[in-house]
Amino acid sequence: MAEPLLPELDSYTWQKPLYRETFLQLLRTMISKEELQKQIPFAFGETHFPKLGEKYRGKVRDVYSHGGQLILITTDRVSAFDRILTTMPFKGQVLNELAAFWFEKLKGIIANHIIDVPDANVMVVRKVEIVPIEIVVRGYLTGSAWRDYSGGRTISGIRLPPGMRKDQHFPQPLVTPSTKSQHGHDMPISAEQIIEQGTVSRQLMEKIEKTALALYKKGVEVCAKHGLILVDTKYEFGLAGNDLVLADEVHTPDSSRFWYADTYQKLFEEGNDQRMIDKEYLRQWLIREKNFIGDGPLPDIPDEIRIEFARRYIEAIEQITGKPFTAKVGEVLPRIEQNLKKRGYL
Numbered sequence: 001m002a003e004p005l006l007p008e009l010d011s012y013t014w015q016k017p018l019y020r021e022t023f024l025q026l027l028r029t030m031i032s033k034e035e036l037q038k039q040i041p042f043a044f045g046e047t048h049f050p051k052l053g054e055k056y057r058g059k060v061r062d063v064y065s066h067g068g069q070l071i072l073i074t075t076d077r078v079s080a081f082d083r084i085l086t087t088m089p090f091k092g093q094v095l096n097e098l099a100a101f102w103f104e105k106l107k108g109i110i111a112n113h114i115i116d117v118p119d120a121n122v123m124v125v126r127k128v129e130i131v132p133i134e135i136v137v138r139g140y141l142t143g144s145a146w147r148d149y150s151g152g153r154t155i156s157g158i159r160l161p162p163g164m165r166k167d168q169h170f171p172q173p174l175v176t177p178s179t180k181s182q183h184g185h186d187m188p189i190s191a192e193q194i195i196e197q198g199t200v201s202r203q204l205m206e207k208i209e210k211t212a213l214a215l216y217k218k219g220v221e222v223c224a225k226h227g228l229i230l231v232d233t234k235y236e237f238g239l240a241g242n243d244l245v246l247a248d249e250v251h252t253p254d255s256s257r258f259w260y261a262d263t264y265q266k267l268f269e270e271g272n273d274q275r276m277i278d279k280e281y282l283r284q285w286l287i288r289e290k291n292f293i294g295d296g297p298l299p300d301i302p303d304e305i306r307i308e309f310a311r312r313y314i315e316a317i318e319q320i321t322g323k324p325f326t327a328k329v330g331e332v333l334p335r336i337e338q339n340l341k342k343r344g345y346l
């Protein structure tokens with residue numbers, strides 16, 4: 001008798017994480033490098049739907065004002081060091097679908113802005129007054145926090161003990177806000193400064209910090225079940241009347257760092273870099289190969305890097321959700337248009 005292509009799992013076996021993960025791994029060969037290569041000419045950096053409403057172009061999303069609602073179309077644009085560099089196949093779909101997954105998982109903690117997801121790349125949301133502070137939560141001493149620590153042990157006004165090492169786990173996660181700058185780079189700011197400046201009241205700031213920590217805790221738990229560490233992440237909150245609402249995107253590889261849990265301890269002890277699936281891959285390539293940290297002319301990014309980057313983003317969504325990512329090679333914009341028409345937005 002021929003071997004079955006995929007093992008049959010009874011419900012008992014399915015309950016066991018190891019078997020379940022192995023089974024899902026087998027399913028996860030759905031998008032090949034060849035398909036990603038074929039999708040490159042269809043990776044899109046621009047949308048043009050004047051009938052949707054007035055358009056604001058973020059670094060990654062095209063935001064259309066549609067009455068009291070916003071239509072967020074997540075494009076395939078890639079930004080690093082606050083510059084838009086190129087596009088990556090299926091990136092917009094990965095981000096939009098993963099954000100939708102997380103908003104659903106987190107809705108017991110805080111209301112979110114989602115009204116409708118009419119297409120894999122589109123989210124219709126409640127327009128809220130965005131609190132103009134990026135709320136960063138960190139579980140580990142890495143990235144810009146590590147650089148700030150090396151320069152004086154203080155991160156967003158929080159003084160840390162001496163002798164900590166790169167990538168070390170904090171006993172308690174830290175909330176390290178930064179300004180949401182229109183031009184140039186975001187700067188760390190302390191909760192006290194935010195309150196003193198009158199940007200946010202003390203009461204609201206406390207609520208935001210508490211909520212952000214609860215969201216991060218839940219994110220850490222969900223990721224841990226799937227073999228990942230949610231290292232740090234950024235939230236954007238908004239106000240709808242008196243209600244605090246989670247807006248923008250959440251726990252995506254654009255807004256968060258993810259490391260593989262199984263190799264964390266060993267790599268940390270050896271002083272080596274962590275295995276990661278997030279935008280850091282591209283940042284490090286840009287620094288190493290192009291000496292690029294955001295200034296000067298835009299570097300050329302070869303297809304093979306765009307494909308590898310896309311592969312990692314797909315790995316991230318599959319690993320986090322435990323489900324295969326499905327997408328079809330081909331044009332994306334006509335599908336978006338069709339779906340928007342179907343739901344009456346166009």
Ligand SMILES: Nc1ncnc2c1ncn2[C@@H]1O[C@H](COP(=O)(O)OP(=O)(O)OP(=O)(O)O)[C@@H](O)[C@H]1O
Nearest residue numbers: 057058059060061063113125126127128130247248
């Ligand atoms: N529910 C919402 N109401 C109002 N604005 C929102 C909402 N959700 C997200 N936004 C804003 O929409 C934009 C999303 O676009 P994108 O993520 O591409 O922007 P960005 O480049 O990260 O940020 P920015 O454009 O502010 O520099 C952001 O400016 C974000 O603050």
Ligand SMILES: [Mg+2]
Nearest residue numbers: 058060248249
């Ligand atoms: Mg953004």
